[in-house]
Amino acid sequence: MAIFSLLTPLFIAILCVFIVVILRSRGNSSNKLQETKKKRKESKPWVDEDLQDGTEILLEDGEDKDDWQDPEEDILHIPFSSARYSVEEMVKRSRDFYELLNQRRSVRFLSNEPVPREVIDNIIRAAGTSPSGAHTEPWTFVVVQDPEVKHKIREIIEEEEEINYYKRMGDKWVSDLKKLRTNWVKEYLDTAPFLILIFKQVYGQLPNSKKRTHYYNEISVSIACGLLLAAIQNVGLVTVTTTPLNCGPRLRVLLERPVNEKLLMLLPVGYPSKHATVPDLKRKPLEDIMVIT
Amino acid sequence: MAIFSLLTPLFIAILCVFIVVILRSRGNSSNKLQETKKKRKESKPWVDEDLQDGTEILLEDGEDKDDWQDPEEDILHIPFSSARYSVEEMVKRSRDFYELLNQRRSVRFLSNEPVPREVIDNIIRAAGTSPSGAHTEPWTFVVVQDPEVKHKIREIIEEEEEINYYKRMGDKWVSDLKKLRTNWVKEYLDTAPFLILIFKQVYGQLPNSKKRTHYYNEISVSIACGLLLAAIQNVGLVTVTTTPLNCGPRLRVLLERPVNEKLLMLLPVGYPSKHATVPDLKRKPLEDIMVIT
Numbered sequence: 001m002a003i004f005s006l007l008t009p010l011f012i013a014i015l016c017v018f019i020v021v022i023l024r025s026r027g028n029s030s031n032k033l034q035e036t037k038k039k040r041k042e043s044k045p046w047v048d049e050d051l052q053d054g055t056e057i058l059l060e061d062g063e064d065k066d067d068w069q070d071p072e073e074d075i076l077h078i079p080f081s082s083a084r085y086s087v088e089e090m091v092k093r094s095r096d097f098y099e100l101l102n103q104r105r106s107v108r109f110l111s112n113e114p115v116p117r118e119v120i121d122n123i124i125r126a127a128g129t130s131p132s133g134a135h136t137e138p139w140t141f142v143v144v145q146d147p148e149v150k151h152k153i154r155e156i157i158e159e160e161e162e163i164n165y166y167k168r169m170g171d172k173w174v175s176d177l178k179k180l181r182t183n184w185v186k187e188y189l190d191t192a193p194f195l196i197l198i199f200k201q202v203y204g205q206l207p208n209s210k211k212r213t214h215y216y217n218e219i220s221v222s223i224a225c226g227l228l229l230a231a232i233q234n235v236g237l238v239t240v241t242t243t244p245l246n247c248g249p250r251l252r253v254l255l256e257r258p259v260n261e262k263l264l265m266l267l268p269v270g271y272p273s274k275h276a277t278v279p280d281l282k283r284k285p286l287e288d289i290m291v292i293t
Numbered sequence: 294m295a296i297f298s299l300l301t302p303l304f305i306a307i308l309c310v311f312i313v314v315i316l317r318s319r320g321n322s323s324n325k326l327q328e329t330k331k332k333r334k335e336s337k338p339w340v341d342e343d344l345q346d347g348t349e350i351l352l353e354d355g356e357d358k359d360d361w362q363d364p365e366e367d368i369l370h371i372p373f374s375s376a377r378y379s380v381e382e383m384v385k386r387s388r389d390f391y392e393l394l395n396q397r398r399s400v401r402f403l404s405n406e407p408v409p410r411e412v413i414d415n416i417i418r419a420a421g422t423s424p425s426g427a428h429t430e431p432w433t434f435v436v437v438q439d440p441e442v443k444h445k446i447r448e449i450i451e452e453e454e455e456i457n458y459y460k461r462m463g464d465k466w467v468s469d470l471k472k473l474r475t476n477w478v479k480e481y482l483d484t485a486p487f488l489i490l491i492f493k494q495v496y497g498q499l500p501n502s503k504k505r506t507h508y509y510n511e512i513s514v515s516i517a518c519g520l521l522l523a524a525i526q527n528v529g530l531v532t533v534t535t536t537p538l539n540c541g542p543r544l545r546v547l548l549e550r551p552v553n554e555k556l557l558m559l560l561p562v563g564y565p566s567k568h569a570t571v572p573d574l575k576r577k578p579l580e581d582i583m584v585i586t
Contacts, residue, residue, distance in 0.1 A: 218515075234390045243426075
């Protein structure tokens with residue numbers, strides 16, 4: 001009985017420690033994901049919430065390390081040859097291409113004049129020649145020409161953008177954009193004959209319903225967008241590179257895209273309107289962007 | 294005395310709970326950053342450790358919300374006009390540009406034949422016309438022609454890549470790349486007349502030593518790389534898009550770039566070698582990458 005009364009406080013103490021450990025570790029694991037999300041949002045407010053979360057969560061939770069792939073597939077290697085120009089031609093071609101691209105401006109005033117569909121097909125074909133991590137080609141170009149769908153896209157984007165401007169972006173960012181006269185009214189989403197929405201596939205879907213890793217998918221799709229911008233400029237059309245903040249999930253649902261696709265960019269494509277203006281910005285000279293070693 | 298002996302177990306229990314809570318919460322806060330880092334590395338093994346950590350940590354710890362900027366700077370807006378082609382011309386230009394880009398292949402066998410410096414200048418000028426978040430132009434193109442520097446770059450990359458192949462990448466990734474006959478021996482780093490290392494500036498440095506936010510810097514610099522690839526193809530030169538995994542910090546130090554710059558890509562540029570081969574890969578047809586609505 002003496003031993004029992006001596007052990008009682010010890011027993012209660014151990015029990016309490018045990019209960020606290022259990023409770024706290026439960027609390028931790030349920031809060032961990034939310035904390036990570038919150039921290040990420042706070043640290044990079046200008047990155048689309050959808051883009052921030054998507055890839056990493058998918059890979060944390062659902063990545064199947066046991067991907068299907070062709071066993072020992074050894075693709076045939078073939079001789080490579082390419083066009084060869086004289087030095088004079090090369091220099092001229094390099095200068096002409098720079099001058100062509102240097103005419104490009106982000107234009108926010110687009111006319112509703114029709115654009116041939118064949119041109120749209122070809123500029124997307126050009127974008128699709130982009131290199132990609134392990135040749136996964138992780139892009140989907142959704143081309144919207146239906147006026148009703150365009151208008152629905154505009155409604156979603158303007159709704160979210162107004163919230164962005166007032167709540168999410170912060171004074172500094174709004175002020176940085178003020179000089180570009182950017183705001184949340186996006187008339188071009190109605191007027192442009194085509195909207196191209198570029199989705200990155202954060203993973204691939206294999207026939208056996210397993211996932212295929214898309215290495216460097218965001219960088220790959222951004223490079224493809226670079227080719228697309230060059231192709232648009234090359235045919236005399238205009239666009240503006242937009243990344244509609246936090247509209248991705250609603251636009252994905254509207255356009256019936258699968259869950260492995262995340263909106264990276266939206267480009268309205270068309271002719272400039274008659275009274276189009278652009279901010280009188282200059283580009284950095286070569287010596288400010290190039291270093292020779 | 295009866296009350297005292299009744300309270301003893303209760304007192305000890307409370308004390309124990311208190312100690313456990315204190316200990317666990319300390320442990321948590323000190324481990325949190327490491328855990329986050331660790332998780333990020335595990336979840337995205339193919340993203341350069343330097344690229345993964347850098348931006349976010351900088352913004353978590355060092356972001357100055359009080360950036361300098363021109364107060365109320367309202368840039369003049371000017372009329373915009375652009376080249377205008379007939380429908381036939383547009384269609385032809387779009388097709389020709391697609392065909393030009395579709396000849397592009399990632400070539401790993403480069404000759405040491407010299408390339409005119411003027412061409413390199415012009416292709417980098419072309420890349421510098423890329424759009425960027427809030428017109429921050431967050432790129433630095435380091436052009437290496439010195440054979441000794443090229444060789445040092447090769448040594449760093451081959452050292453790290455061998456570790457990548459054996460330790461960091463995992464069997465699946467190595468196997469995904471096997472069919473492309475990619476490995477850690479990079480002869481082109483010595484033979485190519487020029488190496489272009491593309492750095493993204495994760496923030497800007499203002500004259501008053503404060504930091505300027507570079508919105509969407511990775512996407513912006515990747516788009517610029519897309520323009521660069523198009524410019525290289527346009528002059529009949531070849532390259533291969535490489536993202537040397539975990540070499541960023543050592544290459545940054547070697548090339549004496551500031552801490553706000555992170556290596557995004559490395560492109561060897563030159564003529565293909567006589568016996569260059571490429572894997573016989575096909576690109577997805579238009580209907581697999583484009584959706585019309």
